[in-house]
Amino acid sequence: MRIGVIGAMQIEVDNLKKSMQVEKTEEVSSVNFTIGKIGNVEVVAAVSGVGKVFAAICAETMILKYNVDMLINIGVAGSTTNKLKVFDVAVAQNVVQHDMDTSPLGDPVGLLSGINKIYIPTDENIRNVLIETLKKKGLNYEVGTIATGDQFIHTKEKKEWICDNFDAIAAEMEGGSIGHVCYVNNVPFVILRTISDSEGGAMDYQTFATKAAQVAIDVVISFIGKVGADC
Known part of the structure; x- marks a missing residue:
């Protein structure tokens, strides 16, 4: 079993690497990949960089070069629901790209041309294990759609638009493109995001990220420890 873990920023991966028995590091397409183990589970960790293109490059490399069996995208997000406050957790049942818009051609907003989907589902088995982990840790969480776009969403109006159009519980900048890459490569994935900002926007983010x-x-x-125990 080899698990790929992708974070958008250095803060999201540094402490994960501290828990790894690092075997080597490599740079591919300006992304640094750390290969090692946590317990008896092989792990490939990387900081993708911010935004959908960097995230897609990272995910594709994880799949094609490092042959991961599953991908987990971790990090922070902004809440688009009053059910999630700072330090609560959003788990994606689906991902959507809210900035994908060919509606002038008659398409619904968010439609991904080529695969003819708006919502890409995460893997149910991985998601259930993550939910079990969250319950054991006593963390408040919600499961639902996480929306992705190349925008830092900081206004109440934009958050309401994303929620109204996609019934999303959180917004961020990478998960939807990682899900897109995993879908076309038939690799199971899940997105887990901790809420770093709610009504406060950018100020909340800087304080709590x-x-x-x-x-x-x-x-x-x-x-990962549970996966190792079950192997």
Whole structure:
């Protein structure tokens, strides 16, 4: 079993690497990949960089070069629902790209041309193990659609638009493109995001991002431990 873990920023992966028995590091397409183990589970960890293109490059490399069996995207997100506050956790049942818009051609907003889908589902088995881990840790979480776009969503109006159009519980900048890559490569994936900002927008993010990222990392380390025990 080889698990790929992708974070958008250095803070999202640094502490994960501290828990790894690192075997080697490599750079591919300007992305640094750390290969090693957590317990008896092989792990490939990488900081993709911010945005959908970097995330897609990273995911494709994880799949084609490192042959991961599953991908987990961790990190932070902004809440688009009053059910999730700072340090709560959003688990994706589906991902959507809210900035994909060919509606002038008659398509629904969010439609991904070529695969003819708006919502891409995450893997149910991985998702259930993550939910079990969250319950054991006593963390407040919601399961639903996580929306992705190349925008930092900081206004109440834009958050409401994303929620109204896609019934999304959180917004971020990478998960939808990672899901897109996994879908076309038939690789199971899940997205786990800790809420770093709610109504406060950018100010909340700067204050809480580091601690929020650590929450997601702790959950993923516990998840990997469970996978190792079940192998």
